[in-house]
Structures are given as C-alpha cells and as structure tokens.
Amino acid sequence: MLAYRHAFHAGNHADVLKHLVLMRVLQHMNGKDKPYRFVDTHAGAGGYSLEGRYAQKKGEFELGVARLWERDDLPPALSEYVALVRQFNPEGAFEQYPGSPALARMLMRPTDQMRLFELHPTDHRILEAYLGAAKGAEVMHGDGFDGLKGQLPPSSRRGAVLIDPSYEGHGDYARVIACLRDALQRFAEGVYMVWYPQVQKVEAAELPRRLEALAPKGWLHARLTVQKPDNKGFGLAGSGVFVINPPYTLHDTLAAELPYLVEVLGQYDGAGFVLDQRPA
Ligand SMILES: C[S@@+](CC[C@H](N)C(=O)[O-])C[C@H]1O[C@@H](n2cnc3c(N)ncnc32)[C@H](O)[C@@H]1O
Numbered sequence: 001m002l003a004y005r006h007a008f009h010a011g012n013h014a015d016v017l018k019h020l021v022l023m024r025v026l027q028h029m030n031g032k033d034k035p036y037r038f039v040d041t042h043a044g045a046g047g048y049s050l051e052g053r054y055a056q057k058k059g060e061f062e063l064g065v066a067r068l069w070e071r072d073d074l075p076p077a078l079s080e081y082v083a084l085v086r087q088f089n090p091e092g093a094f095e096q097y098p099g100s101p102a103l104a105r106m107l108m109r110p111t112d113q114m115r116l117f118e119l120h121p122t123d124h125r126i127l128e129a130y131l132g133a134a135k136g137a138e139v140m141h142g143d144g145f146d147g148l149k150g151q152l153p154p155s156s157r158r159g160a161v162l163i164d165p166s167y168e169g170h171g172d173y174a175r176v177i178a179c180l181r182d183a184l185q186r187f188a189e190g191v192y193m194v195w196y197p198q199v200q201k202v203e204a205a206e207l208p209r210r211l212e213a214l215a216p217k218g219w220l221h222a223r224l225t226v227q228k229p230d231n232k233g234f235g236l237a238g239s240g241v242f243v244i245n246p247p248y249t250l251h252d253t254l255a256a257e258l259p260y261l262v263e264v265l266g267q268y269d270g271a272g273f274v275l276d277q278r279p280a
Contacts, residue, residue, distance in 0.1 A: 004166035006123070010048035011061030011085075011097040013265045014239035016068070017224045018164065018195045019103055020081050020257065021241045021250070025160050025191055026107040027080075028247035035111040037154035040100050041144025041179070042164045043116035045126040047088065047102040051095055061097060063226075067264050069094055075260050077253050100162055101131055112136055115151050117144030145179040153187035160191040167196070173203035177210055180244070184214060191245045198238040200229060211242045218280035220246040222254050227267040240274070251277050 009015065029036045050061055068074060068082050084106050088098040098106070101116050108114060114137040118124040124141040131137045140147055148161065161183065165172040176194055183192065196207050208221050225238035243250065258273040265271070 004168050005120070006044040006099065006166075007048050007052060008058050009060050010099065011050065011065040013064045013224060013226045013261075014195070014197070014236065015097070015099075016064050016081075016261065016265065017222065017239060018162075018193075018241055019098075019100065020077060021193055021222065021243065021254075022100055022103060022162060023081050023084065023107065024077060024250055024253050025193060025243070025247060026104060028249060029112075029158065029160055029191070030107065030109065032158070034158055035109070035113065035156050036158035036160060037113040037115060037151065037156065038104050038108060039115045039117075039144075039148060039151045039159065039161045040104065040164070041117050041148050041161065042166065043101050043118045043123075043127055043139075043144070044099045044164075045118075045123040046099050046116075046130040048097045048099060049095065050097055063267065064265065065097060066094065071264070075257050077257050078260065100164065101127060105131065105134065105137075108136070110135060113154070114138070115147075116140065117142055117147045119143055145175045148179055148183055149186065152183055152190065157187075157189065159187060160193070162193045162195075164193075164195045167199075167204070170201070170203055173207055176207070177214070180211070180214055184244070188217065189245065191243065191247070194242045194244075196240050196242065197236055198223060198225060198240060199236060200234070208240065208242055211244070212278070215244040215278075217245055218278055219244050220250055220254075220277040221274065222258065222276075223274040224258060224261055224265070225273065226262075226265050226271050228270060238271075245280070246277065248279070251275065251279075 220243045223240035
C-alpha cells in the first residue's frame with residue numbers, strides 16, 4: 001500500500017536541493033552532442049498544482065521554492081532553476097511546480113531519451129497523460145528499482161539516473177544500495193543521483209557512507225538542513241543528495257549556492273549544509 005503522495009511536498013526545501021542538482025547534471029549532459037538517457041526510478045506525477053488541495057494542505061512549498069520566487073539576488077544556478085519554475089508557469093502567477101520529469105523535459109534535447117517509472121496508480125495515470133506521448137519518453141507503471149536493470153546500459157553509453165524513493169517504512173534504504181550495486185555493474189560510467197531524507201533513523205544516517213563504498217570512481221554528497229526535528233525526534237530536518245560520478249563542475253556550483261539556501265530556507269539557528277566529495 002503506497003501512502004506517500006508527492007503532491008503534499010512539491011516545491012519544499014528537499015525538492016529545491018534535489019532539482020537544483022538534477023538541473024546541473026542534465027545541463028552538463030547537454031554539453032556533448034551525443035544523446036543520453038535519463039531514468040527517473042520514482043518519477044511521481046510529473047508536475048503539481050500548488051493550488052490543489054494536497055499542496056495547500058501542508059503548504060510546504062511556501063517554506064521552499066516560494067521563498068526564492070520573488071528574490072532578485074539569487075546566485076546563478078538558483079536563478080536558472082527559478083527561471084525553469086517560471087517557464088512551467090507561463091501565465092505568470094505561481095500556480096504549478098515542475099516535478100523531476102517536467103524539469104527534465106524542459107532541459108533535455110529531442111534526441112535524448114527519458115524513462116520514467118511510477119508505482120502509484122493515480123500518479124502514474126497523471127504522468128502518462130502528461131508525458132506518455134512525448135517524443136523520446138516512455139512512462140512505465142512499475143517498480144523503478146527493478147525496472148532500472150532493463151534500462152542500463154543505454155545504447156549511447158551516456159546516461160543519468162535519479163533515484164528518489166519515498167522511504168516509506170525501512171525497505172527503501174536497502175533497495176537503494178542493492179539497485180545501485182547492480183546498476184554500477186551494468187553501467188559504471190553513469191551519473192547516479194540519490195535523494196535521501198534527513199530523519200532520525202539509523203538507515204538514513206548510514207546511507208551516505210554506504211553509498212561512498214559503492215563509488216570508487218568519485219562521488220559528491222550535499223546535505224541541506226533547514227529545521228529542527230520535533231521534540232520526539234520526528235520530522236524532516238533536511239535532506240541530502242548523493243551523486244555517483246558527478247560532473248566535475250557540480251562541487252563549485254553547490255559551494256556557491258548552498259550558503260544562500262541556508263540563509264533563505266533555514267528555519268532555525270542550526271540550519272546549515274554539508275558539501276563533500278571524492279573526485280575521480
Ligand atoms: C519523492 S516522490 C518522487 C518525486 C519526483 N522524483 C520529483 O522529484 O518530482 C516518490 C515517488 O515514488 C513512487 N514510488 C514509491 N515506490 C516506488 C517504486 N518501488 N517504484 C516506482 N515508484 C515508486 C511514489 O508513489 C512517489 O510518487
């Protein structure tokens with residue numbers, strides 16, 4: 001039973017960090033003419049209405065992307081990210097937030113391939129209606145951890161993968177590791193982005209170290225902490241993105257943008273970031 005619906009969380013601080021990294025990775029892939037394949041193992045619905053009952057219920061976007069929307073002092077990469085969010089709102093008012101498939105769609109070229117997996121029937125139906133007929137895109141109703149195997153290696157030997165599970169229960173942490181171990185055997189040169197929540201669970205705390213061990217050719221780890229967990233230790237304090245085989249420019253980009261995100265999205269004095277890498 002899947003309880004998680006990304007519409008509640010669309011545009012929150014975690015989406016900002018994840019989508020900033022996704023944008024820079026795809027822009028880097030665009031630097032060469034040769035086409036690539038982008039695989040989103042947990043794609044969600046593709047895009048989200050911020051006026052809908054889900055987004056309004058928790059209003060998480062108001063503490064996330066909405067804090068960037070009106071700023072006129074954005075550093076370069078965040079400025080490009082907000083420009084993409086604006087492109088997704090052609091009427092001018094801030095009504096919709098692009099999920100990872102919509103952002104990828106805006107960034108990718110007609111010759112590139114997009115492979116999207118989504119397990120929730122409703123989100124899959126919305127995603128299929130949005131991108132099912134798009135050139136170069138395939139939308140799959142299925143398990144993205146299992147489905148990734150069939151997508152690697154891409155025929156062009158160029159590819160980027162976003163692994164963005166909902167971490168309901170504990171099983172997803174182990175599945176991330178198993179899925180990546182297999183994926184790296186099939187396609188060692190791929191760029192792999194893993195999002196994870198900063199929550200008080202041993203599995204979440206250990207995940208970056210476990211991912212490092214899988215990535216002998218180089219990795220980058222970025223984490224943005226914005227709020228205090230509640231007094232029982234629950235709640236999303238922040239989130240991290242771990243990138244295997246990152247573009248060499250990613251570290252400098254994030255070093256310039258993360259302090260700004262702490263300042264604008266931080267909700268308490270302990271807000272901060274971690275940025276670490278082992279270059280290839
Ligand atoms: C965090 S959301 C994805 C958000 C999306 N990547 C974005 O950035 O806009 C996680 C999604 O994974 C879906 N999901 C959960 N388990 C899955 C699985 N095993 N395979 C594919 N999708 C799954 C959920 O229904 C949910 O829509």
